[in-house]
Amino acid sequence: MTLTACITGANRGIGLELSRQYLDAGWDVxxxxxNLDALDDLTDLAQEHPNLRIEQLDLGDQASVSAFADRLGNQPIDLLINNAGIFGPLPFVENIQKQRFGTVDFQVWADVLAVNTLGTLNVTQALVENVAASSKKLIVTLSSGAGSIGDSDRPAIAYTSSKAALNKAMTIVARTLKDREIVVAIMCPGYVRTRMGLGGGDVEVEESVSGLRSLISGLTMADSGTFRRYNGDVIPW
Ligand SMILES: NC(=O)c1ccc[n+]([C@@H]2O[C@H](COP(=O)([O-])OP(=O)(O)OC[C@H]3O[C@@H](n4cnc5c(N)ncnc54)[C@H](OP(=O)(O)O)[C@@H]3O)[C@@H](O)[C@H]2O)c1
Structure with a gap:
């Protein structure tokens, strides 16, 4: 039976590479x-892979989330990867003061929370029955080690707190869905050379995604509610 992965924010970066690797592995994606008018490499991928379905989804738009869930209907989703996310306004140097204590821009903070935290939870709620109807029953959320209270001193208040809140919310989702045997795992992709990597990064996207896929392939109920890096390291909360 062909397995199905649903990957949010797949037009570039880690989401695009996740799509590519799951398609290469024979999954439906x-x-x-x-923005369907700016698909970049996803269109090329669709030409190589007829088992790729591209759908519009804006995490910050309730109508978009509802319409996406309606279009999916009862389609089983073996693996939901909550990948889409934002750092906040870029370029970094000109905008980072909006996330630093003393000069916090509260609209920026609200916007980042709306996508990374509320939007991700909203999509997860909207698709949970699709996951429950599948054989694998996996939900993987890409958070960030920067959201760790015990392990990160990154000063970007909006981004890091959005991921810390997401971590807490996902541990509650994990507990809530345990009886339904749905695994809910939280993962950090590492510091990856994508647009989110802000011009830096110590991991290539292919290596990060290979690591994430390896972790995902070994997930069991015992891993539900855990927070791990792409290389398997446990990240303190
Ligand atoms: N790169 C890193 O070093 C790093 C480290 C830790 C965690 N992460 C996490 O890994 C995930 C992927 O990061 P990345 O490096 O691939 O980032 P990226 O290259 O900036 O890509 C982000 C993706 O999310 C999408 N997105 C943004 N806002 C959205 C919204 N409102 N609705 C739907 N999609 C939206 C973007 O779409 P558009 O093209 O339309 O903007 C894009 O496809 C993120 O959750 C990020 O926080 C990344």
């Missing part, structure tokens, strides 16, 4: 993009 539902790849979502916020």
């Amino acid at each position: 539902i790849a979502t993009a916020r």
Whole structure:
């Protein structure tokens, strides 16, 4: 039986590479993009892979989330990867003061929370029955080690707190879905050379995604509610 992955924010970066690697592994992939007019490499991928379905989804737009869930209907999703996320306004140097104590821009903070935390939870709620109807029953959320209270001193208040809150919420989702045998895992992809990597990064996207896929392939109920890096390291909360 062919397995189905649904990957949010798949038009570039880690989401695009996740789509590519799951397609290469023979999965059906539902790849979502916020703007269907700017699909970049996803269109090329669709030409190589007829088992790629591209869908519009904006995490910050309730109508978009509801419409996406309606279009999916009863389609089983073996693996939901909550990948889409934002850092906040870029370029970094000109905008980072909006996330630093003393000069916090509260609209920026609200916008980042709306996508990374509320939006991710909203999509997870909207698709949980699709996951429950599948054989694998996996939900993987890409958080960030920067959201760790015990292990990160990154000063970007909006981004890091959005991921810390997401971590807490996902541990509650994990406990809530335990009786239904749905695994809910939280993962950090490492510091990856994508647009989110802000011009830096110590991991290539292919290596990060290979590591994430390896972790995902070994997930069991015992891993539900855990927070791990792409290389398997446990990240303190
Ligand atoms: N790269 C890193 O070093 C790193 C480290 C730790 C965690 N992460 C996490 O890994 C995930 C992927 O990061 P990345 O490096 O691939 O980032 P990226 O290259 O910036 O890509 C982010 C993706 O999310 C999408 N997105 C943004 N806002 C959205 C919204 N409102 N609705 C739907 N999609 C939206 C973007 O779509 P558009 O093209 O339309 O903007 C894009 O497809 C993120 O959750 C990020 O926080 C990354």
